[in-house]
Amino acid sequence: MTTPTSNESLLEITWTDPVTGRKGYVVIDTLVRGLASGGLRLREGCSLAEVRGLAQGMTRKEALVYDPADRYLPLGGGKGGIDIDPADPRATDVLRRFLAAVLPVVREQWNTGEDFGLRQETIDKVAADLGLASTVEAVFATLDDAPAARERLATAFADLVGGISLGDLVGGYGVAQAALVMAERQGIAPGGATAVVQGFGSIGGAAARYLAEAGVKVIAVADREGLIRDDRGLDVEALLAARDGLGVIARDALPEGVELGDRDAWLEVPCDLLVPAAMSYVIGPDDVDRVQARIVVEGANMPTLPEAEAALVARGIPVVPDFLANVMTNAWWWWVVFGDVAPTAESSYAKIRAVMRRLLTEVGDAADASGRTLRTCALELTARNSTALRERFGVTG
Template sequence: MRTGNRSTSAAAVTHPSRPEPIMRIEWTDPVTHTVGYLVVDTLVSGMATGGTRMRPGCTLTEVEDLARGMSAKTAMFDLPIGGAKGGIDFDPKDPRADEVLERFCDAMRPFLDRHWVTAEDLGVPQHRIDAVFARLGMRQSYHAAIERAADPQRTAERVMAGLCAHAPGGLLGDVIGGYGVAQACLAAAQNWNWDPARCTVAVQGVGTMGGGAAWYLHDTGMKVVAVADAAGTLFDPAGLDVPALLDTRDEYGEIDRTRVPAHVERLPRDVVLGVEADFLIPAAVSYALTEANCDQVRASVVVEAANAATTPHAEAALAARGVAVVPDFVANAGAVAWAWWLLLGYVGSEPQDSFDRLRAAMHDKVGTLLRAWQPGTGTLRAVAELLTASKAHERANTTITVP
């Protein structure tokens, strides 16, 4: 673990106050009795954005935390939209999952038509939610924003062209979030003058976000020494062949162990959290790092690719040890920022334009935060929250115009 020249004074940064969400809705599926939630944290110009997740044990508190995080993401990246989140307490591998998701979206139709732009999240890949929207007669999961355009059909075609553009590592819409996480890591390395070629990375979760981050970091020359999925951790101190491993994933983001080279160590799933590396990227589930396990972390920087990956107690404990935790609403905000740049016409279907814009934005945001932070003054999240709170008034009267 690298320590750099970071101070450990005892002062504390005060978190800004957190107002109540605008709206909480609890839904019960009439067929399976599954419970789902929609939380609208903030509205800007009558709209909010945030994905819909599906996992066993999903709670209202979890969805509320995620919705608050979406508000922070949109503020951090100066997007003209508020924050919301959907969640369903159901196993996405259950054969009834698509039907449950469709009934949830149908029940939320008044919000999806006019106020809530949703997208993929844990357990709900983009193609699944888009298929549900198509069956319900909506153009795509960005439906509410697209319908505000002067020519919704033309806007829908432009958005789909961007989502389906081929980029290094996969379709642009699938990889852009992971690319943003990779750039957050590179921005931190640049801030501390670390040579990327000498940096090591451990990644928990190799789905859309974690897999994309691992792919792009490997592509830059960083050594990805560990990746973990539901089946366990794969470890090689000499560096894993990330593209080859990702090519074996199934639809649930799990690597085919029959195609893993024999020299790669197969370890328990949670071992990845304690791997000695410069960067740890939790990209699997919320609350992966807790007060009970954060002392295992041996990385110098934690970059949150998953939403709410670190609990407040764990984050404070890590900061006290000099570990920077780049918060989710900065590190993984590339996907939502890019989606709105695409909707607003700031980028199109040329991947390099999107990569250039996101790289510049992520380096600016992460660099600004790291330059303003000392671990003894609290968490990096506290610094970021103060910055986003200062932008709330500026966005209050924003009008969304979708071309």
């Protein structure tokens, strides 16, 4: 599958691991107040073009949630990626050498954290080995209350909700809220809705949890080992308990009556809500006719190629774009750091619900009124916010 090309970035780094020959990348798309934000992913086949697109997506995410009433001052967009399977026993050592090589950028500009294939506790441990108190030191250096901000962030990550760290849930909670608001706009009641989730890591697992909690019947999930399906509705909490650190569900823990299928069969399962929440570029033009959903909600970054999205929309299937649907992981970090939410699930979820409903209502109303796509209208909102940010702070890139 061909990945889309993109415009030039402010900074691009390509690194070659001297031990394994694996490639790593950092892309800074924009800087606001000299800072950028965006996670670091580990994925076999990760490319510079992919990381460039992800960095541009982070620029959009930061601008999208801008609210002058918040203490949170948005950052620019950046991203990192390493071309290695996260299950490779060499992955942590490669990660350590990569971060050591790009440490000046992490210290001064790029504020990063977990992403696809990389858990926060892993990157935190590696950062500590390299002498970093955190991977967001560049932001802490700008705060008058940095010690309190550090404490808020540590407290938030220590908050367990159903046995899972709040930090591993907020992104998927936001995706679930995007799906529920969009379903409401389409006249689909949660109690009668069905969902399929591709990917069962932090985003996919949490999205499945909170869709099920709202009454949606999650009938299929897909991880790297294949599809798990039960049209009667899966026990999401049991699946979460049987999940390993890479989001793979232990098959010997599955109840009787569950069907197993190929890892790409998730596209063909009839449902109301389809949530691709793992890899990029998983829905291409050749996949469009296989999609049997009423709404696609992009939990992953860049899961749908532009030609495929256009074809889905032409079929009457709206696509909630990634930089809107999955914006809450990034926003939540900074809301906690800047003090816009208390470091609790109750405060965090209330803010996420309110902001997601506001954003999707504004974007959805604009799309309904104009006949344009959700992505087009979300990009226009991002552009307006970017102009406001540029006027207030100046933006590089």
